[in-house]
Amino acid sequence: MAEPDLNLLVALDALLTEESVAGAARRLKLSASAMSRTLNRLRVVTKDPLLVRAGRHMVLTPYAQEIRNRTRDTVFEARNILNPLSSPLNLSTLKRTFTIRANDGFIEAFAASLISAVAISAPLVRLRFASKSEKNVKYLREGQADLEIGVLDDTMGPEIRLQALFRDRFSGVVRKNHPLHKTDSITPEQYVSYGHVIASRRGLTKGPVDNALTALGLERHIAAIVPSFPAVLTVIQTSDLVGLVPDSFLTNHKKLNGHEMSAFHTFELPVKTDTITISQMWHPRLDKDLAHRWLRTLVLDVCQQKMPN
Numbered sequence: 001m002a003e004p005d006l007n008l009l010v011a012l013d014a015l016l017t018e019e020s021v022a023g024a025a026r027r028l029k030l031s032a033s034a035m036s037r038t039l040n041r042l043r044v045v046t047k048d049p050l051l052v053r054a055g056r057h058m059v060l061t062p063y064a065q066e067i068r069n070r071t072r073d074t075v076f077e078a079r080n081i082l083n084p085l086s087s088p089l090n091l092s093t094l095k096r097t098f099t100i101r102a103n104d105g106f107i108e109a110f111a112a113s114l115i116s117a118v119a120i121s122a123p124l125v126r127l128r129f130a131s132k133s134e135k136n137v138k139y140l141r142e143g144q145a146d147l148e149i150g151v152l153d154d155t156m157g158p159e160i161r162l163q164a165l166f167r168d169r170f171s172g173v174v175r176k177n178h179p180l181h182k183t184d185s186i187t188p189e190q191y192v193s194y195g196h197v198i199a200s201r202r203g204l205t206k207g208p209v210d211n212a213l214t215a216l217g218l219e220r221h222i223a224a225i226v227p228s229f230p231a232v233l234t235v236i237q238t239s240d241l242v243g244l245v246p247d248s249f250l251t252n253h254k255k256l257n258g259h260e261m262s263a264f265h266t267f268e269l270p271v272k273t274d275t276i277t278i279s280q281m282w283h284p285r286l287d288k289d290l291a292h293r294w295l296r297t298l299v300l301d302v303c304q305q306k307m308p309n
Contacts, residue, residue: 106150132150
């Protein structure tokens with residue numbers, strides 16, 4: 001029996017990831033015609049079309065969808081075998097770009113400290129912070145992100161590794177000299193008597209605070225929805241609206257995104273909500289990667305210094 005051509009695995013991984021002959025060709029720096037010929041070879045070997053035309057695009061067959069993650073992991077492991085770490089990690093010469101997906105609040109609060117910590121230990125390392133417009137495990141599975149920072153939910157795959165970084169909670173915030181500023185103990189009724197502005201990339205208007213208010217027979221009026229927490233501060237600075245921001249966003253900042261924090265008043269919410277656990281998540285293929293281990297340790301150390309539990 002003829003041995004299979006293992007070089008085809010790299011091409012298969014590119015095709016399944018890009019879901020496009022042209023995209024796979026660009027990834028592998030091949031011509032479109034060469035990639036098309038490789039796809040035909042793969043179809044013969046696997047006895048499956050793999051990619052089929054659907055209107056103006058190509059889509060994966062059920063078999064291709066089934067083997068996509070296995071193919072990616074196999075190629076990654078093969079590269080690790082052929083390029084083993086023969087010496088201890090040398091941070092002074094490590095040259096690598098790490099992509100971290102996180103929401104704007106985390107980036108505003110922690111990015112500067114992480115960048116400084118990296119520069120001290122590994123001056124040739126680059127951190128790329130990618131805005132997290134959605135929760136999607138594909139970025140970790142496909143190697144488009146090294147870490148994802150946030151709250152674990154059922155959209156992340158069961159194989160994803162995670163480590164808790166810190167616990168967070170939300171606080172109310174209003175402009176200085178707002179009527180609620182001089183209120184010693186804000187009641188739920190006072191809280192809902194003003195309009196509210198919330199940060200939501202997906203336009204969601206309900207959350208744990210609203211559930212707690214509903215249990216009391218109350219409802220707050222959401223007057224505005226903005227895409228980020230800095231935008232919340234911009235809106236409330238010149239209005240009587242009430243904002244909702246995580247403590248991690250406010251901690252250790254005298255000035256944030258151009259806003260003097262002394263211009264705002266924060267207060268404990270008048271309803272009880274659970275704290276949230278912020279974690280870092282990664283794909284198990286990176287468990288034994290020494291540079292990635294170093295990065296995870298650094299992220300944990302920086303977060304715990306800034307947000308001691």
